[in-house]
Amino acid sequence: xxxxxAALIRKDLQLERRSFESVPAMxxxxxxxxxxxxFGLDRGSLAGDLAxxxxxxxxxxxxxxxxxxxxxxxxEQGGFDGFLMAPVDxxxxxxxxxxxxxxxxxxxxxxxxxxxxxLLLQPGIGQALPELLAVLLLADAGIAVVGTLxxxxxxxxxxxxxxxxxIALPLLVPVVIAAAEATAPLLAAGGADEFPVRWLGVLALxxxxxxxxxxxxxxxxxxx
Amino acid sequence: MTFGRGLRxxxxxxxxxxxxxxxxxxxxxxxxxxxxxxxxxxxxxxPLGIVALCGFVAGGVxxxxxxRTGDRAYDLRSYVAIHISLILAVGVLVTGSIxxxxxxxxxxxxxxxxxxxxxxxxxxxxxxQPLRFSIEDPERQARYASVFAIVAGAFTPLNFLAVRxxxxxxxxxxxxxxxxxxxxEMRLTFLVSLAGMACLFVTLWKxxxxxxxxxxxxxxxxxxxxxxxxxxxxxxxxxPQQL
Numbered sequence: 001x002x003x004x005x006a007a008l009i010r011k012d013l014q015l016e017r018r019s020f021e022s023v024p025a026m027x028x029x030x031x032x033x034x035x036x037x038x039f040g041l042d043r044g045s046l047a048g049d050l051a052x053x054x055x056x057x058x059x060x061x062x063x064x065x066x067x068x069x070x071x072x073x074x075x076e077q078g079g080f081d082g083f084l085m086a087p088v089d090x091x092x093x094x095x096x097x098x099x100x101x102x103x104x105x106x107x108x109x110x111x112x113x114x115x116x117x118x119l120l121l122q123p124g125i126g127q128a129l130p131e132l133l134a135v136l137l138l139a140d141a142g143i144a145v146v147g148t149l150x151x152x153x154x155x156x157x158x159x160x161x162x163x164x165x166x167i168a169l170p171l172l173v174p175v176v177i178a179a180a181e182a183t184a185p186l187l188a189a190g191g192a193d194e195f196p197v198r199w200l201g202v203l204a205l206x207x208x209x210x211x212x213x214x215x216x217x218x219x220x221x222x223x224x
Numbered sequence: 225m226t227f228g229r230g231l232r233x234x235x236x237x238x239x240x241x242x243x244x245x246x247x248x249x250x251x252x253x254x255x256x257x258x259x260x261x262x263x264x265x266x267x268x269x270x271p272l273g274i275v276a277l278c279g280f281v282a283g284g285v286x287x288x289x290x291x292r293t294g295d296r297a298y299d300l301r302s303y304v305a306i307h308i309s310l311i312l313a314v315g316v317l318v319t320g321s322i323x324x325x326x327x328x329x330x331x332x333x334x335x336x337x338x339x340x341x342x343x344x345x346x347x348x349x350x351x352x353q354p355l356r357f358s359i360e361d362p363e364r365q366a367r368y369a370s371v372f373a374i375v376a377g378a379f380t381p382l383n384f385l386a387v388r389x390x391x392x393x394x395x396x397x398x399x400x401x402x403x404x405x406x407x408x409e410m411r412l413t414f415l416v417s418l419a420g421m422a423c424l425f426v427t428l429w430k431x432x433x434x435x436x437x438x439x440x441x442x443x444x445x446x447x448x449x450x451x452x453x454x455x456x457x458x459x460x461x462x463x464p465q466q467l
Binding site for chain 1: 291344345347348351354355358359360364367368370371372374375376378379382383385386387389
């Protein structure tokens with residue numbers, strides 16, 4: 001299982017390195033959206049819950065782009081058939097794809113979050129960085145798990161680009177709620193307020209529930 | 225496959241219970257001291273909401289059964305449960321909005337967890353039919369729809385938890401806190417309404433199942449009579465068309 005997962009991850013990273021299909025698009029999208037928010041809200045800088053909201057809505061919408069593309073090569077170039085013919089555990093595909101999407105999200109955030117701080121954030125992050133990293137990683141895990149499941153569900157439909165966001169966005173509302181609530185005090189004007197740890201608990205609960213659930217039902221999306 | 229068994233008794237029970245519930249609501253239950261007459265929409269709104277949510281979860285449970293057994297009849301059950309719950313959910317949102325207008329002066333109140341989480345759940349399930357419709361192969365359609373039903377069924381309670389934590393508590397929390405202090409007449413009226421609504425849901429569900437399975441059987445009989453070429457091909461549909 002571990003070897004299979006590693007091989008699948010390697011394949012996807014190599015594909016991404018050669019084609020640059022997902023990460024650059026997600027990144028450009030995030031930065032354009034920050035610019036849009038600047039003009040849409042007509043604000044030079046943001047703080048507190050407004051900043052947290054802008055950050056998380058943007059990251060979520062960027063993640064949807066990644067979900068849309070996640071299984072396209074499998075579908076259109078026979079990757080599913082090849083994988084099904086190989087004598088390996090089918091869940092390996094889920095684990096590998098979720099890890100890849102998680103990696104893409106982290107890669108996007110490494111650039112997009114500093115860009116957000118420079119472009120829009122008034123107080124700067126300062127000492128709140130470890131907490132912010134914890135929120136980012138937990139939320140990314142939730143987005144990766146749900147995104148992989150819905151990506152696999154939607155890629156076989158005729159209206160892929162419509163179905164995936166329509167299903168994924170309501171499913172990810174709890175992640176946005178928890179992540180934005182947890183981030184808002186960190187970005188407060190005049191230094192970070194007290195960090196609400198219980199929201200990390202909600203994110204972890206969400207990750208655990210949907211991780212197990214996706215792990216259990218993913219096989220059924222692959223049968224032929 | 226006989227889905228029609230017990231329909232007559234169920235229909236009579238729903239009519240009696242619903243009529244009884246309305247009689248109790250209008251002639252027996254006291255007006256709310258705070259909100260007056262408009263509070264009585266509660267006897268429609270809350271049972272509708274509870275039954276719709278249970279229907280969504282039941283759709284998920286039948287989804288699990290479908291995936292475990294591969295029996296297409298479970299997919300039909302799951303589909304019909306979610307379909308009817310969606311219709312009830314529209315009723316919940318409309319009655320909730322009317323109540324919000326009367327009680328808090330606004331059609332929509334964002335800091336009210338039950339209404340907001342219900343809207344999110346509704347938006348999610350509103351994608352159920354488009355998802356089915358956009359998958360042509362009937363076997364895959366059934367399988368994918370079951371996966372969706374399971375994930376969404378598990379999402380429903382988690383979503384309520386997250387939204388409730390995030391918002392202040394304007395909404396009367398009927399079943400946990402205020403429910404304990406509801407006066408006896410109100411409580412009895414509420415329970416009768418709830419039973420009536422649940423009965424109505426089951427009746428509608430069975431009617432729809434019977435109708436769907438009858439038309440599926442009719443089609444297979446016709447095919448046996450006329451051969452494969454004698455029938456018009458199936459149109460694309462969100463509903464299951466084979467058992």
